[in-house]
Amino acid sequence: MVSADAMVSADAMVSADAMVSADAMVSADAMVSADAMVSADAMHTDPDYSAAYVVIETDAEDGIKGCGITFTLGKGTEVDWSRKGRGAPGDSGRPKRGVGLVGQAGGKACLEVTCGHEILQKGQIGKKEREKQMLAQGYPAYTTSCAWLGYSDDTLKQLCAQALKDGWTRFKVKVGADLQDDMRRCQIIRDMIGPEKTLMMDANQRWDVPEAVEWMSKLAKFKPLWIEEPTSPDDILGHATISKALVPLGIGIATGEQCHNRVIFKQLLQAKALQFLQIDSCRLGSVNENLSVLLMAKKFEIPVCPHAGGVGLCELVQHLIIFDYISVSASLENRVCEYVDHLHEHFKYPVMIQRASYMPPKDPGYSTEMKEESVKKHQYPDGEVWKKLLPAQEN
Numbered sequence: 095m096v097s098a099d100a101m102v103s104a105d106a107m108v109s110a111d112a113m114v115s116a117d118a119m120v121s122a123d124a125m126v127s128a129d130a131m132v133s134a135d136a137m138h139t140d141p142d143y144s145a146a147y148v149v150i151e152t153d154a155e156d157g158i159k160g161c162g163i164t165f166t167l168g169k170g171t172e173v174d175w176s177r178k179g180r181g182a183p184g185d186s187g188r189p190k191r192g193v194g195l196v197g198q199a200g201g202k203a204c205l206e207v208t209c210g211h212e213i214l215q216k217g218q219i220g221k222k223e224r225e226k227q228m229l230a231q232g233y234p235a236y237t238t239s240c241a242w243l244g245y246s247d248d249t250l251k252q253l254c255a256q257a258l259k260d261g262w263t264r265f266k267v268k269v270g271a272d273l274q275d276d277m278r279r280c281q282i283i284r285d286m287i288g289p290e291k292t293l294m295m296d297a298n299q300r301w302d303v304p305e306a307v308e309w310m311s312k313l314a315k316f317k318p319l320w321i322e323e324p325t326s327p328d329d330i331l332g333h334a335t336i337s338k339a340l341v342p343l344g345i346g347i348a349t350g351e352q353c354h355n356r357v358i359f360k361q362l363l364q365a366k367a368l369q370f371l372q373i374d375s376c377r378l379g380s381v382n383e384n385l386s387v388l389l390m391a392k393k394f395e396i397p398v399c400p401h402a403g404g405v406g407l408c409e410l411v412q413h414l415i416i417f418d419y420i421s422v423s424a425s426l427e428n429r430v431c432e433y434v435d436h437l438h439e440h441f442k443y444p445v446m447i448q449r450a451s452y453m454p455p456k457d458p459g460y461s462t463e464m465k466e467e468s469v470k471k472h473q474y475p476d477g478e479v480w481k482k483l484l485p486a487q488e489n
Contacts, residue, residue, distance in 0.1 A: 161462040163410075210386075229454055238434050241267035293316060299323045299326055311339075314344070320345060324336050348369070349362065350373055351401035388417075397425075397429045412461070415431045416452065431452055
């Protein structure tokens with residue numbers, strides 16, 4: 095686990111000596127596949143849940159290694175980890191990157207270093223009590239596992255019933271492909287979970303601005319807490335327009351999983367374009383970039399509700415959101431973290447959920463390390479799984 099104290103150093107830099115060349119990368123082509131049914135939404139109707147996984151070691155011979163992961167629903171993974179672009183063995187290129195300051199460049203107009211320091215100083219008050227609370231109760235989560243677009247009504251009902259039995263009180267449903275289908279499915283879920291439990295909706299960028307307002311005005315009867323990604327993630331003013339129209343209906347705007355740097359988040363916050371901010375542990379480059387967004391969200395008093403799921407995102411983001419509560423926001427009001435129950439079996443230190451809450455990880459590191467047998471089995475293209483999948487895809 096990354097401790098709260100270890101994560102707050104804004105001036106921590108990665109020295110050149112600590113960097114390693116690209117020829118230290120292993121398993122850069124490792125892929126993890128998943129059933130496409132467990133991920134279908136309005137934009138990604140046939141997703142490929144593959145991932146690029148890399149292990150970096152230094153020449154210190156101390157056995158310490160760093161594990162990293164990213165995924166793009168499979169369609170861009172080979173670009174993300176192109177050895178030619180990253181400096182392959184024998185190439186002269188050696189990728190090196192330092193960790194920037196929290197207040198540098200784009201975020202500076204919104205959050206000065208001194209402001210971030212003040213937020214962290216205030217976060218020390220009551221910190222020990224919040225740590226104890228997390229260890230005892232965990233961080234509240236919601237489930238997306240019940241209501242992917244690819245599920246039949248019977249499957250939806252079955253999964254909702256099981257989730258209720260398991261203690262879940264917050265549910266998210268995918269919407270945006272067909273209005274009448276959305277109306278039917280939302281009615282099923284609302285009937286299943288009752289009026290007192292929380293329902294969220296996710297359109298995965300499907301609509302343009304007027305369409306988002308019109309569509310959600312008709313789904314407002316189901317009392318959703320938020321509509322997630324109602325339009326293009328780059329359209330800050332579009333989100334602001336949608337927000338202005340839907341907030342009077344009691345529907346907040348949640349977005350951020352596709353935002354790739356703190357500048358986009360700064361603009362969303364300044365434009366009052368969202369009521370729930372969704373960081374993504376892989377989309378934003380580095381822990382520091384995520385920390386700068388957490389600090390900006392605190393300045394604007396906007397709750398952070400991270401995106402998770404995918405391949406290892408739950409494992410990673412738990413560190414960030416628990417840190418946010420302990421050392422930054424000091425609040426659980428309107429705050430919840432996404433959870434999707436699949437692919438955790440491939441990780442050496444899988445996320446632990448109890449009573450619909452993330453329990454703090456107690457192992458060192460960022461929980462990214464995959465099991466060796468999983469990497470070997472899913473290695474692209476020679477792993478056992480891909481040897482079966484590729485001929486089938488060709489046919």
